[in-house]
Amino acid sequence: MDYLGALLAISGVLALSVVSPGPNFAIVTSTATLRSRRAGVATGLGMSAASATWTLLAVAGLGLIVSQVEWLHLGIRLLGAAYLIWLGGRMILGARKAPLATPERLESSPIAAARKGYLVSMTNPKALAFYGSIFAVMVPAHAPVWFYAAIVVIAALVSGTWYCSMALLFSRPGVRGGFMRFKAVFETLMGSFLLVMGGKLLLSR
Numbered sequence: 763m764d765y766l767g768a769l770l771a772i773s774g775v776l777a778l779s780v781v782s783p784g785p786n787f788a789i790v791t792s793t794a795t796l797r798s799r800r801a802g803v804a805t806g807l808g809m810s811a812a813s814a815t816w817t818l819l820a821v822a823g824l825g826l827i828v829s830q831v832e833w834l835h836l837g838i839r840l841l842g843a844a845y846l847i848w849l850g851g852r853m854i855l856g857a858r859k860a861p862l863a864t865p866e867r868l869e870s871s872p873i874a875a876a877r878k879g880y881l882v883s884m885t886n887p888k889a890l891a892f893y894g895s896i897f898a899v900m901v902p903a904h905a906p907v908w909f910y911a912a913i914v915v916i917a918a919l920v921s922g923t924w925y926c927s928m929a930l931l932f933s934r935p936g937v938r939g940g941f942m943r944f945k946a947v948f949e950t951l952m953g954s955f956l957l958v959m960g961g962k963l964l965l966s967r
Contacts, residue, residue, distance in 0.1 A: 765902070768902055768909075769912055772916065776921070780924045780925070785882055785959050788955050789879060789956075793879075793929070794932040794933040795937070801872065801875040802928075802933050804872035804873070804879070805875045806922060807876055807879070807922055808875065808878065811880055811918070812879070812889070814917055814921075816883075816884070816893040817914045819893070821901065821914070841885050845960075846959050849878075849882075849956050850952075850953040850956030851953065851957065852953070853950075853953030854949065
């Protein structure tokens with residue numbers, strides 16, 4: 763069995779999944795821009811931990827089980843929708859409030875930022891569907907333990923590299939300065955995006 767080829771294929775699929783725009787991208791970029799670089803990177807690391815968690819569940823077979831149990835899937839979807847709507851509403855309500863301090867002083871604690879990133883990723887039912895299906899299809903049957911461990915590490919690295927890179931980019935002074943000049947518009951757009959994503963999850967069947 764060509765385990766190296768399988769790992770490369772899985773890595774490519776994971777990379778494509780994280781670069782596609784979604785709630786994770788909105789949260790990490792808004793945190794890095796409106797809070798601080800450290801908070802943005804911590805959010806990205808939280809998302810990396812969530813990717814590792816989903817991968818562990820998938821390789822253990824739990825992800826596929828949850829995706830097939832209707833009430834569990836419904837619970838995750840409703841929880842994720844409510845969380846996104848709550849985040850979006852908070853962002854919109856605070857959009858026109860002038861900052862009372864510099865972005866550095868507004869910084870969320872790294873633990874709080876990481877927790878937010880982790881919760882956004884873990885309550886995303888698309889992640890459940892993705893990990894539950896992709897590993898059922900792409901992971902070879904009866905693969906050795908080291909292969910499963912490698913998948914978990916790769917998932918965490920791919921996710922962490924992308925989202926932390928986005929945090930570093932959007933926290934650069936030039937980028938942050940541009941966004942801070944349009945703070946109300948930026949937060950309103952990001953908040954509206956999260957509300958729409960939450961609404962779609964809430965109304966989807």
